[in-house]
Amino acid sequence: MTINPSGWRPEMGAAEAATSATWTGNRALMLEEPLIFEIAGTDTTGVDFEQFLPELARGGGSREATGGGVSPLHPSTTASGSGLPPRDKLGEDRLAGLQRSAPIGLPGLSEPEAVRHYTRLSRQNYAIDLGLFPLGSCTMKHNPRLNEKVARLPGFADLHPLAPVDTVQGALEVIHQLGHWLVILCGMHSVAMSPKAGAHGELCGILAIRAALEAKGEGHRKTILVPESAHGTNPATAAFAGYTAGTIAVTPDGRVDLAALEARLGPDVAGVMITNPNTCGLFERDMKAISDAVHAAGGYVYCDGANFNAIVGRVRPGDLGVDAMHINLHKTFSTPHGGGGPGSGPVVFSEALSPFAPLPFVEKTADGAFRLVEEETVAYGHSDSFGRMTAFHGQMGMFTRALAYILSHGADGLRQVSGDAVLNANYLLRRLEDLLDAPFAASGPCMHEALFSDKGFAEGISTLDVAKALIDEGFHPMTVYFPLVVHGAMLVEPTETESKATLDQFVGAMRHVAERARAGDESLRSCPVEAPRRRLDETRAARQPQLVWRDRELK
Amino acid sequence: MRYLPLTDTDRSAMLEVIGVSSIEDLFTDVPEAARRSGPIADLPGHASEMAVERHMATLAAKNLAAGAAPFFLGAGAYRHHVPASVDHLIQRGEFLTSYTPYQPEIAQGMLQVLFEFQTQVAGLYGCEVANASMYDGSTACWEAVSMARRITRRDKAVLSSGLHPHYASVVRTMARFTADEVSYALPSLSPETDLETLAAAIGEDTSCVVVQYPDILGRIDDLAPLAEAAHARGALLVVVVTEPVALGAMRSPGEMGSDIVVGEGQALGVGLQFGGPYLGLFATREKFVRQMPGRLCGETVDAEGKRGFVLTLSTREQHIRREKATSNICTNSGLCALAFSIHMTLLGEKGLRALAQVNHANACAAAERLTRVPGVELVTPRFFNEFTLRLPCETRPVVRALAERGVLAGVSLGRLYPDGEGRENGLVVAVTETVTPEDVEVYASAIEEVLA
């Protein structure tokens, strides 16, 4: 068996059972908050409705508000009871006898209670708005509030995707403009805007490659090569698309082994998936040579664009021979992470892959109007599209946000973004490399993220312990145990929206914790001690999964 | 640049610490040929906040917002009233700008929300467990078919003709690459669904049968017999719900024997947003939990014995399982799930029932009024808040003519099914609590005029 390649083994650390100093269990502004199922019943609601009786459609009668206190199951007296069935009986015959008979068991709260519940919960969450979030490969940059404002304009937010195209020209123009920016920034030929997230975009790119090969009669190519340092999404995507993932070795200086790759290429290889800059935070110097070799062998090059923040505005993936690259709008282009999503993953394509891009997409006609190419128009010049990846057109709410961000920065601003992102990461690297082992620090600068290992920690102290200690210091931990090629990996990406003062504070905290780790300070194993919760029992959560509130009545 | 805090003094100091003379030196690994010497050409430079706002507002003004006209579109995306506090709460920075809760000690807020959300979705759908959301209903539908394949080890999926055509298209696109065999026929413009043909089509090699409830034309069926037919042959019943409010009035798919229930949650909390971001809901039986895609939040305790929540069963996911993962999905629809959950909490059981009842009553009234217009026929006598009309001519031009008169009249079946065969005379009309009697009257007069 291959045992636990990342070395990640959660351990609970020591703690006594909590005894509260207060009656409520609260600690001043740190407030405990029960589940809605524990504080709310099924009898309360925080919403009021109007109901228009059918007679109003005939032009008469009165309007009634149904307040929260009226049960829909009990007809109340109406002013005009002109032989109509009671309110709850209206249209009953139209439900085919499928009326719900049993209660669902959903709790409801009045507005003040709901606002308090969610406000209290929000305060138990770390966020970019609170502090540095140095998560490697996640690009946790500031989420501008202008983005939120424009996304909420009714002319964008209150549009139905299937509204007549003439009534939504401005929306189609947003998609077109953003797509244009992405194509030019990347030096590519076209863009598919519909993928819903990075992994979805990755799938889009690989499926386009497969469609292109099948169209050429090369469908027998069954292998996609992926570096051993790749994120798990890459081989998962390749497998999903029907390929076997083969591994390419990584050299001691952290890059793809070009010679090994060239030796492996052959008529069975459909393509490669390369992250550039790679997951060790380094630029793949041989990228053009890799692309040339893959193309010569009849394959295509997919580039994982997760780390685009390091090179945006300075390097165009198209110049490096890339055929398809997904872009994470929620990373490089500042759309909010929202506690885990939604994302958006448009994919830029080379000329070779463009004909196979999925539907739908936006086109500008000769007279300047915008049209939406959906299934029906596919015959008119888009018959090679590999199909549709999602209902409707893509993450419009993210397009408006990303476009506002891009327009705000412009070409010069975006160049400054990657410059500052790389500057910040190198600053952290140099200020920490004497205390934390940085396997690639000697070989030159890093890109937008710096990679450290757990070498030098005392016996019994792990990367996990260091991460948890950082929580007590008021920071979200960096990415841990990724990439797999480095033991106890710690991948630090500050982004360009951090001030020097914040970086200096982070360096101070990191040095303090690293010193404790090297000295074998056992108390690290019980961290965090200051957070709303101590370490959580993940073993128990996995052995006895409890995914819904237990006392809920099942229907 | 207003989002870049570093000053030139900072930069100089930092470069000195690093030991290089300029930021350019940090890019030495990039081959000269690939390094742009200046800002990329053909793109404008930076712009002030005011200028960007003006630019975006101009683009927004070119669109006819749903709230600015009588509005009757549905077909997989529904306009409901979202209480004002929902949008304020999701804009709290601790929610908006937080990340996936991988460090649970400082993410109990989001984790508890996800646990509450999973419970609400499972309850609404009538299932034992639900996940922490998918991208949207259509990709959730595909993932359900994929999951059915893993569970039954069969590769033939039968799709109802009543399934949203975009959803069917996604399933068929993906099936091309996973070698699932998918059977799917287009719907007929009639009051009857294809329920019986579906049951007959289930064989010993069928992994699942997929139906939508209510379907694309708004029709509704008792799915219990179909569940029995599927189970009798070892296949799974997958039910797709694009309008969750329907379940405030109608029996849940879980109650009727569905094995996997998926759908779109956009109707609650999220808004129309021109098609995205939306919210995929995914629920199933507890025994299938390890085959579920997507994130899962579970209850546990911390080292002091206090209750807390964590992401769990992570070994299904791609960052660990790599090529053997249950899916390649990484992101969920976190903020949309939060919005849905807040809206559901504000509604509660009582409010959801009332909301559903108002929707249904309004739709019945609208159907009654519209069918009094000469030439307008009601195709679907049984529906929840969405029904199909037949007009004496193609409906796409009618929809456009009505839009010019300031009425957003519904979705033409000709747009959803461009190959004719009678469907082009069909018009799908959705009526929610946001529709007033005045709206209905304006619509009726306008369509009477257009048809004359």
Add this chain to the structure above:
Amino acid sequence: MTRYFTAEHEWIDADGDTATVGITDHAQSQLGDIVFIEVPKPGVVLAKGGEAAVVESVKAASDVYSPIGGTVTEGNTAIEDDPALVNADAEGAGWFFKLTIADTGELDGLMDEAAYRDFVDSLA
């Protein structure tokens, strides 16, 4: 009865033409708390080095390979019900499956206890 070890951290007790297979104590300590296990069903035919079982901890999923070829006679469902048993007693009650050996010659080349211990030390 002799116990052999593989470089993949499986152990095998061979007794005539029947064998019992499990994972080593070193393996379970590297995995951490085990949360889920799948053992093969009786009748399944395994090849030497073929995937036989799955073991998952909170943050890792690993395949267990069969040290030799044969036909499974019994899978230890006790560890499916209580994965913690493998953490507690990997080299005893935490056995994974029993099989009828196809070719006892395949045992050649496997390590004995001392060799395995040296092998584990060399990994550190």
